[in-house]
Amino acid sequence: MATRDGDIFPRTGGRMGNCFACQERARSEWCALSDADLKLIDDAKIDRDYAPGDVLYHQGDVCKGVYCIKSVLVRLAQPGDTIGYRAFLAGEEHALGAEVLKPSVICFVEQVVARKMIETKPELGLRFLKSISENLNAAEDKFLQSTSFDIRARLAHLLLVLKDRFAAEEKDGALQLELPLSRQDMAAMIGVRPETMSRAIRKFEDDGVAYFSGRTVKVPDISVLFDEIDAVA
Amino acid sequence: MATRDGDIFPRTGGRMGNCFACQERARSEWCALSDADLKLIDDAKIDRDYAPGDVLYHQGDVCKGVYCIKSVLVRLAQPGDTIGYRAFLAGEEHALGAEVLKPSVICFVEQVVARKMIETKPELGLRFLKSISENLNAAEDKFLQSTSFDIRARLAHLLLVLKDRFAAEEKDGALQLELPLSRQDMAAMIGVRPETMSRAIRKFEDDGVAYFSGRTVKVPDISVLFDEIDAVA
DNA sequence: CGGGGGTTTGAGTCCGTTCAAAATACGTGG
DNA sequence: CCACGTATTTTGAACGGACTCAAACCCCCG
Numbered sequence: 001m002a003t004r005d006g007d008i009f010p011r012t013g014g015r016m017g018n019c020f021a022c023q024e025r026a027r028s029e030w031c032a033l034s035d036a037d038l039k040l041i042d043d044a045k046i047d048r049d050y051a052p053g054d055v056l057y058h059q060g061d062v063c064k065g066v067y068c069i070k071s072v073l074v075r076l077a078q079p080g081d082t083i084g085y086r087a088f089l090a091g092e093e094h095a096l097g098a099e100v101l102k103p104s105v106i107c108f109v110e111q112v113v114a115r116k117m118i119e120t121k122p123e124l125g126l127r128f129l130k131s132i133s134e135n136l137n138a139a140e141d142k143f144l145q146s147t148s149f150d151i152r153a154r155l156a157h158l159l160l161v162l163k164d165r166f167a168a169e170e171k172d173g174a175l176q177l178e179l180p181l182s183r184q185d186m187a188a189m190i191g192v193r194p195e196t197m198s199r200a201i202r203k204f205e206d207d208g209v210a211y212f213s214g215r216t217v218k219v220p221d222i223s224v225l226f227d228e229i230d231a232v233a
Numbered sequence: 234m235a236t237r238d239g240d241i242f243p244r245t246g247g248r249m250g251n252c253f254a255c256q257e258r259a260r261s262e263w264c265a266l267s268d269a270d271l272k273l274i275d276d277a278k279i280d281r282d283y284a285p286g287d288v289l290y291h292q293g294d295v296c297k298g299v300y301c302i303k304s305v306l307v308r309l310a311q312p313g314d315t316i317g318y319r320a321f322l323a324g325e326e327h328a329l330g331a332e333v334l335k336p337s338v339i340c341f342v343e344q345v346v347a348r349k350m351i352e353t354k355p356e357l358g359l360r361f362l363k364s365i366s367e368n369l370n371a372a373e374d375k376f377l378q379s380t381s382f383d384i385r386a387r388l389a390h391l392l393l394v395l396k397d398r399f400a401a402e403e404k405d406g407a408l409q410l411e412l413p414l415s416r417q418d419m420a421a422m423i424g425v426r427p428e429t430m431s432r433a434i435r436k437f438e439d440d441g442v443a444y445f446s447g448r449t450v451k452v453p454d455i456s457v458l459f460d461e462i463d464a465v466a
Numbered sequence: 467c468g469g470g471g472g473t474t475t476g477a478g479t480c481c482g483t484t485c486a487a488a489a490t491a492c493g494t495g496g
Numbered sequence: 497c498c499a500c501g502t503a504t505t506t507t508g509a510a511c512g513g514a515c516t517c518a519a520a521c522c523c524c525c526g
Contacts, residue, residue, distance in 0.1 A: 182473090428484085
């Protein structure tokens with residue numbers, strides 16, 4: 001159940017297709033490549049359909065290359081993301097496993113090809129540098145939060161983060177989210193036990209902050225979420 | 234007191250000197266550069282002496298370039314490290330401030346030069362990619378620890394990490410560290426209050442795990458530190 | 467209709483925090 | 497070199513929040 005993203009490289013392809021037609025390419029680091037270079041990746045990549053629960057790689061696995069995600073998400077990964085690249089770059093084993101949460105098409109780019117490409121295309125490396133920088137900032141933020149924010153604030157923050165990707169609806173202050181996450185996934189994301197998450201949700205509902213029903217969340221007034229965070233900070 | 238490393242770029246120079254003579258260059262990402270490229274950095278860099286407590290940049294500062302450290306350490310940074318590069322790469326403000334803990338010589342490499350260099354030298358980008366990957370792994374590990382390890386285990390882990398850099402002495406199982414950190418710095422590193430750190434240290438001494446005197450730490454048997462971690466995990 | 471995982475709820479415990487005060491270390495100026 | 501003032505560290509007592517353990521509930525699927 002260790003559904004964690006590791007590191008990766010993006011891809012393209014329309015319906016088990018090619019990188020040129022890939023809807024997600026614009027969002028991915030690979031958009032830095034020229035048509036000629038993209039062709040190399042396109043030829044070398046291996047794409048496959050995945051179902052929820054499928055495992056991309058396990059913790060401790062030797063890193064064989066990087067993955068690019070299309071039409072779905074792995075943990076916090078979204079279409080266009082490349083995962084598995086940390087172990088790839090550091091030349092280490094995967095520190096964490098990656099598991100599929102929703103039906104997805106995921107492309108695999110093998111070590112040698114990926115390395116060659118990144119070594120010869122500075123722009124590609126820069127893209128990864130940028131996105132990994134952002135990940136690092138997020139990770140440090142997460143640590144700071146875990147020590148200085150209480151559960152309410154962390155949950156409020158989580159909802160605000162998830163909003164950007166999963167806001168099913170949004171008008172004036174109100175908000176509706178359609179999450180791909182189970183309760184225990186959410187619990188793991190802010191570093192608490194499932195029971196604790198359950199209780200926190202209960203309190204939010206009692207206080208009218210947010211209402212959870214299955215995997216949809218309704219937030220009457222988004223500004224209240226900010227208040228929850230400010231109340232602690 | 235927000236002594237946190239941000240991001241940077243390395244430098245060289247013997248005594249306010251040049252990058253070619255820099256003792257730390259081999260340890261830094263910049264070792265990837267050719268002599269010609271290094272000359273460019275050497276000409277463009279600005280080096281300065283810093284005293285403990287000096288501030289390199291504050292949280293929220295606009296990122297103007299990157300720093301390379303010589304002969305000292307900033308937070309967890311050590312000679313040869315480059316800090317400030319995260320904000321630099323992401324094109325954002327510094328998320329955290331950086332403050333000097335020990336007398337240091339630190340070189341500043343300005344935005345334009347650093348960017349040009351990293352854009353044209355894939356090898357340099359790869360070095361940064363690698364080190365930032367390691368930082369990211371460490372950051373995620375830190376978060377995991379904060380949620381699943383108790384204080385004893387976290388402190389034991391911290392000592393093991395610090396050992397690599399600050400082991401003043403080491404023979405058979407025994408260990409002696411000379412740390413550049415105050416108690417509250419250590420407390421901040423594992424995400425607890427100073428009082429809690431103080432108590433944890435006390436317990437370690439009562440149990441004969443480690444003895445703290447000022448900033449030197451004696452560990453009679455290093456394997457006991459591993460046991461402390463295993464006991465929880 | 468019977469699993470089985472996920473979620474909720476409850477009671478009790480423990481760990482780290484908070485608040486407050488004393489003790490120690492440190493730096494500065496005399 | 498000592499004295500003073502300040503910052504850091506230590507200690508104590510009490511509180512609180514999250515965890516643990518355990519049981520009940522729910523929902524989805526077969």
